[in-house]
Every structure is written in C-alpha cells, then in structure tokens.
Amino acid sequence: MRYFLVAGETSGDMHAASLMKGLLAVDPEAEFSYFGGDAMAAVAPGMVMHCRDLAIMGFWEVLMGLRKILRNLKTCLRAIExxxxxxxxxxxxPGFNFRVAKACKERGLPVYYYIAxxxxxxxxxxxxxxxxxxxxxxxxxxxEVEYFRGKGIEAIYEGNPLLDELNISPLAAGESEExxxxxxxxxxxxxxxxxGSRVQEIRATLQRMGDLSVDYPDYQFVIAAAPSISVDEYAQVLDEFPDLAIVHGDTPG
Incomplete structure (x- = not known):
C-alpha cells in the first residue's frame, strides 16, 4: 500500500516513525510520502517537507504566517495528488491537519487520524x-474510547507509544549511571x-525556566531538548544559567 503521512512536530515525527516501522513489519512493500522529520527519514525515504518548516505557534505568529501556512497546505495537497x-x-x-483532512475527504481519500x-x-x-x-x-x-463513543465516534485504542519508548529507555533498563x-x-x-519542539516556544519559555535553577539550587533542572532543534538555540540560557543541564536528542517523544 501507499501511505501519505503528515507529522508537523518533533513528537509527531517520532511517533510517525514508529508507526512506519510497524506498517513495514506487516506490509514490507509499503511506500511512503510524508511531511515529517529526521526520525521518519531514518525509516524510509519520501520526505516532501521537513516538520521544522511547518511549526508556528501563537495568535500573531499564525496571523503573520498565514501565507506560509496556505503555501504549505497547497504543497501538501499537491504532493498527495x-x-x-x-x-x-x-x-x-490539528491546526494544519484538519485542513488536510477536509481536502482529502472532498477528494474521496480515506483519512486516518493517529493521536487524536x-x-x-x-x-x-x-x-x-x-x-x-x-x-x-x-x-x-x-x-478516550468512551469519550469519543459518547460523541458518536468509534475510536481505536492500541496503547500509548510514549509508554513503549519509556519502557526501552536507558533508565528503564537500569542504565541510569551511564x-x-x-x-x-x-x-x-x-x-x-x-x-517544547518549536523555536518560538523555546525562546518564549526557556529564560523563565532557567530562573528555577537559581531559586531551587537543591534540585538539578534538566532541559529535555528536541532533537530537531539545534543545540545553539539553548546556548544563551545555558551560558546564563550554568547550573542547568541539557539532554539533547536522547529523550522519549
């Protein structure tokens, strides 16, 4: 089968990559095309656009970036076609994907939504x-099964991918010292x-987070850095708050 996936953030990229691995296990001839990130690219070729070029947060940012959003949507629908x-x-x-879902439904394409x-x-x-x-x-x-059933939607629950990742993490394996x-x-x-995994939200929140390391010196505050974001984005706050630690690209999605 041929699968087109849209994952617009780092966490979605990681979960979509796991999904692609599962699909390949049951459908070795599967072909993929996608909006996604590095994790998906490591599973199979087919990237149309990187998710770092999709993420926009905040009312004004969305308003100012409306032309970009519409351009990305047009690119996505053309790639699907x-x-x-x-x-x-x-x-x-959802902000982007509901637009994709509506357009695909109008074109008669089956639409599956993973992680509601x-x-x-x-x-x-x-x-x-x-x-x-x-x-x-x-x-x-x-x-959520009962919640959506109450709304007239039969949702499918097969587990939580984050728990799967936690179960195979170094800490779960007893390798905390390493x-x-x-x-x-x-x-x-x-x-x-x-x-978070968007540059805008990192810049908006990290300074305030850094203050915590000064206010509570008996605790070690550790930044879980998104693998899709350059470590340079964290450099300024790390220089300002030397007691902060960072884990980059080694945290569950």
Missing part, C-alpha cells in the same frame, strides 16, 4: 471536524524542563 496514496494518515498537529487532538481538554468543537473528515481515529488514552554520566547529570533530585 501526485503520490496517489491508498490512505492519508494525519498525526496530531485533546478535544476533551481544549476546543471540543473540533469533534465535529473529526466526525466529518476522519474515517478512522486512533487514540493513545484508554478513557545515562547520567553521558549527560553530565549529578545526584541531586531531577526536575525535567520541557520547553
């Missing part, structure tokens, strides 16, 4: 779009700092 997939798989990233938007917490009106545009919805929280040594971590209690 050229590739002629058997199914389109959308991974989270958290509509039970934010923008519940998006349920109507899921019902209208999505043929199969795959979820990662067991309680992991700590590799990333220059000491024996203080750890607090993970998660500034």
């Amino acid at each position: 050229d590739f002629q997939p058997d199914v389109v798989i959308l991974v989270d990233f 938007p958290k509509v039970w917490a934010w923008k519940e009106r998006r349920v109507e779009r899921i019902r209208a545009y999505v043929d199969r919805l795959f979820i990662i929280f067991p309680f 992991f700590f040594a590799l990333h220059a971590l000491d024996d203080r209690p750890k607090v993970a700092l998660l500034p």
Whole structure:
C-alpha cells in the first residue's frame, strides 16, 4: 500500500516513525510520502517537507504566517495528488491537519487520524471536524474510547507509544549511571524542563525556566531538548544559567 503521512512536530515525527516501522513489519512493500522529520527519514525515504518548516505557534505568529501556512497546505495537497496514496494518515498537529483532512475527504481519500487532538481538554468543537473528515481515529488514552463513543465516534485504542519508548529507555533498563554520566547529570533530585519542539516556544519559555535553577539550587533542572532543534538555540540560557543541564536528542517523544 501507499501511505501519505503528515507529522508537523518533533513528537509527531517520532511517533510517525514508529508507526512506519510497524506498517513495514506487516506490509514490507509499503511506500511512503510524508511531511515529517529526521526520525521518519531514518525509516524510509519520501520526505516532501521537513516538520521544522511547518511549526508556528501563537495568535500573531499564525496571523503573520498565514501565507506560509496556505503555501504549505497547497504543497501538501499537491504532493498527495501526485503520490496517489491508498490512505492519508494525519498525526496530531490539528491546526494544519484538519485542513488536510477536509481536502482529502472532498477528494474521496480515506483519512486516518493517529493521536487524536485533546478535544476533551481544549476546543471540543473540533469533534465535529473529526466526525466529518476522519474515517478512522486512533487514540493513545484508554478513557478516550468512551469519550469519543459518547460523541458518536468509534475510536481505536492500541496503547500509548510514549509508554513503549519509556519502557526501552536507558533508565528503564537500569542504565541510569551511564545515562547520567553521558549527560553530565549529578545526584541531586531531577526536575525535567520541557520547553517544547518549536523555536518560538523555546525562546518564549526557556529564560523563565532557567530562573528555577537559581531559586531551587537543591534540585538539578534538566532541559529535555528536541532533537530537531539545534543545540545553539539553548546556548544563551545555558551560558546564563550554568547550573542547568541539557539532554539533547536522547529523550522519549
């Protein structure tokens, strides 16, 4: 089969890469085309656009970047038309992916949504779009089965990919000493700092996060850096707050 996937963020790239591996296990002749990142590219060729070129956050940023969003959408739909997939798989990233889903539905293409938007917490009106545009919805929280059933949508739950990644992490394997040594971590209690995988949100939040290392010196604050973002983006705050630690490209999605 031919699969077109859209993953617009680092976490989506990692989860989509795992999905591609699973698809190849049951469909060795699978062909892929995708908007994604380095993790997906490591599984199979077929990248149309890198996810780092898709991510935009904030009201004003979206407004100012509207032309770019529409251009990316046009590129995506043209790539889908050229590739002629058997199914389109959308991974989270609802702001962009609902537009793709609507266009694909209008073209008669099957649309699968992997990792449903958290509509039970934010923008519940998006349920109507899921019902209208999505043929199969795959979820990662067991309680979502009943939630979506109550909305007239039969969602499919097969587990949470993040838990799978945690189960094979060095810490789960009892290799914490090696992991700590590799990333220059000491024996203080750890607090993970998660500034996100978009340059805009990293720049907006990391300075405030750095202040915590000064306010609470008995704890070691560790930045979980997104593998798709250059370590240079973190350099300024690391220079300003030398007690901060960073783990780059070695954290579960």
